[in-house]
Amino acid sequence: MDREDRLEQLREYVNSEPEPVSVSDIADALDLSNSYARQLAREAAERGSINGQKSKPIIGYIFEERGRARTDGGEPQGELRVLPTREALLQAVRDYAPNRYNEAVGKDLEELRKFVRKEVADRTVPVGHAWRFS
Known part of the structure; x- marks a missing residue:
């Protein structure tokens, strides 16, 4: 084609x-x-x-070594992961907060993003903006 x-x-x-x-x-x-x-x-x-425009920011989730957030006041270091899908978000919960997995499964995509941002990830950073077309 x-x-x-x-x-x-x-x-x-x-x-x-x-x-x-x-x-x-x-x-x-x-x-x-x-x-x-x-x-x-x-x-x-x-x-x-x-029509096209850059809209929503793409969020990167930062995870410290499994369950070991820094307590020494130093700069956080960890793995930066972009989790664009429900499956990727649930995998992050399995990897970093397996005891919260059952709680996460029942959430819709937006609730799950908030849950991972507030309850599972150590911090988040914007890594870009997504294009949307209509």
Whole structure:
């Protein structure tokens, strides 16, 4: 399929969705890599075929070594993880707070993000902004 056909396919998909979609949504729906979907979506937005904007910040969760937060006043060190999906968030709960897993399973995605941010991760940092297209 040539680039123009892909751009038309992308436009049709984005316009068929009731809510703004992410690059990942586009990539999954059209069976494309994230980087190619991002290129196409930006081009379509520049042409005016779809609307695009950077919206929500992408949050990175920082986890100290399993259950060992620093108490010496030094800079926190730990693993930075970006957890974009429900499955990834639940895996972080399994890894860093397994005793809270049953509590986490019943939460919807937004509640789960708050739970991991406030109850499981040692801290969070913004690592970028997600594009949304409509």
